[in-house]
Amino acid sequence: MSHATPLPVSPLPVSIVARGPLRGDVTLPGDKSISHRALMFASLAVGRSRIEGLLEGEDVLATAAAMRAMGATIERDSDGVWQVDGVGVGGLLQPVQALDMGNSGTSTRLLMGLVASHPITATFIGDASLSSRPMGRVIEPLTQMGADITASPGGRLPLMLRGLTPAVPVEYTLPVASAQVKSAVLLAGLNTPGITRVIEPVPTRDHSERMLAGFGAELTVEEGPDGRIISIRGEAELQPQDIQVPGDPSSAAFWLVAGSIVPGSHITIRNACMNPTRTGLLQVLRMMGADITDTSARTVGGEPVADLVVRHAPLTAIEVPADIAPSMIDEYPILFVAAACATGRTVARGAHELRVKESDRIATMAAALTAIGVSVTEHDDGLSIDGSGGARLPGGAQVASKLDHRIAMSMAVAGLVARAPICIDDANPVATSYPAFFETLDALVRATD
Template identity: 45%
Template sequence: MGLRGTVRVPGDKSMTHRAFLMGGIADGTTVISNALLGADCLASLAAVEALGAQVERTSDGIHITGTDHLHAAAIDCGNSGTTIRLLSGILAGGQESYTLTGDDSLQKRPMDRVTVPLTTLGAKIDGTYAPLTIEGRRLVGTTYTLPVASAQVKSAVLLAGLFATGETTVIEPVLSRDHTERMLPKFGAEVTIQEQERGRRIRLQGPIRLQATTIDIPGDPSSAAFWWTAAVLGQDSAITTEHVLMNPTRIGFLQVLRQMGASVEITNRQESTGEETADVTLTTTSLQAISIEGEQIPSLIDEIPLFALLATQADGKTIIRDAAELRVKETDRIETVVSALKKIGARIEATADGMIIDGPTPLIGATVDSAGDHRLAMMLTIASTLQPEIQVLGNEVVEVSYPTFYDDLKTLQQANR
């Protein structure tokens, strides 16, 4: 039996992180509605509170009164790579000494991809892996060219640029998630973006104190993607996700679904916080294998585990290339996804920077472990809606990004009875 109904997924994770961090250093009180209150984003909220911001939860959202002095602090970022990397950019221009650490998984994730570019502005950061020690100091604007597209690195440099004297410029080879440069103007920062033949140039003039604002967070497309997958693969399924973020850097998964043959219906387009939102409906369909690579990858990097599941049920050979970044996520997502899908019957092989999947293949019952990865846990749960004998261990980890995931699943299952 498939899934049917309407879901409003939690607020976008990337936007929530940025709203919390920017609100924490803004002058005045920022009000944030529909924020994602999963473990990762709460790490960012706790961080700004530790640094001196005042946080109040009310019926209309999260109220953050920013601090003009970043207090010395030792901050536990939990499992959140976004928190530790973006916060490194902010604290590089602070006035005190700071320590950033995290759980065992975070301490294994490389930080030099952020710390090295921050040193070009004059930052003093010790540590290739967490814990990082940061001595806040005066920064000087610079021009930094990203070797590969990375929203976290770009954001860290731009946030450091708020504290730097002069112009800070980031040049990215291809467009990556652009929530930081879209949100900064909402907080009063002037950001100039220039499209170039080879890449994209983002500039801001510092130092500047952000100004408090009001932010409404749309639904997270990376969370909605689980229901889009369930709708396409399920028997007699139809699911609508409401008020979902439609940022072009975040809907690569929808484009891939279309390429594979899915019918995607988009209605009720609106604008919220400088971002487009819409309702998205998908229904059961048959799929054709495709290959994804190059510029497609950044816009669906978090959805690749779901894409791999789709590929197991698509007709033909699917190839994923240029996704080596998956090896430094919460887990080595190439190895963990391949291992988990093999256990449930998939014909799938890992490559250095991706996967090769032959389909379609009937899924089989097995017990599989989430490996502490929230996206892997949810992907395997969607697989279990196709094959009920699949048992997922460690599924409590979904709290990281989608605390109400299993409640929403139950609602969709009941709607089709």
């Protein structure tokens, strides 16, 4: 299989030192999951959609580039509003070159679903981190629908997908809790005659269902004996929309923990998405004793939103309920940092999915925390962490981010409560989801200088 190889980027080491309390307001970047979907669905609508608050990180820009390559017109106005002229369901064009997904697993898996039911062939490539992540969980249902997929060994990128039209509608039960797999099957079903159904035994984030219904897809969600049943009628005609993207709760997570563990901190986080499938970390931090209040509850773009106020408070170790995992799967790395500062031993398990994220987040965080002097026990599905009881962490080590943005940001937060600097070997991946992270951190510290 011929493909282009993405150019390597020189590492960007960053050293973080404790600098006092964090105070001020945080304006969150747009939610990454919703931003991806807004671009994709607008590209499949007939007419012009308008998107405000889009996350302009590298992952979302990879989605925009891929949709342009398949025929959509996507432009950013000078005021930061994005205009998308869609090609209609069934109207995707053959891309001339390989689709470079960078570090974005969401882009890759959802776009595989879109291509699967269109009469085009697309080659997906990505960076070293993405190319190490298995795609078999998406390949399986899309193959059942008729797509012809040739992947690299282990079901990895580079990968070539030949879509089939008409594709075959399926009823697919998710073997693992994955919103990406669910969404990929639903998106393939958009251009498939008849009804495509996904059964999820464990509920996952429901942004695809909410937004597809908003664009006019005929979609139903009901409870069945084996879990939630999401059904979508194919050969849909999506209508253009004006979309407001709320703030990303996964980005808010870093400030929720930083505000909780750095003495004297008082942070207000504006416009955070409060979708109940995304608030697991908030629940867990409150169980640990965090002082977090939500105010100004409202609805933005069909999603519940609020402002969150976090103040420093002593945290107490807990056993994290395993059934919360799907609603906080991206937040486990920063939860591990909170646990490192709590009193007692925190046990956080039930998160097998962490093994196949941008890095093996269980092993990577275990290694990073151990390097800075935290006592950690690694399990196949999580970590047990002995907390410092609120005392500063030892620090004084270099840690490996493994090309994972959430590892880099989590260890940056750990550096705020370390006795000696923590050096992160490469902060470049932070740009995939939160380009202004370090700038925001500096502003929160400066507010108390």
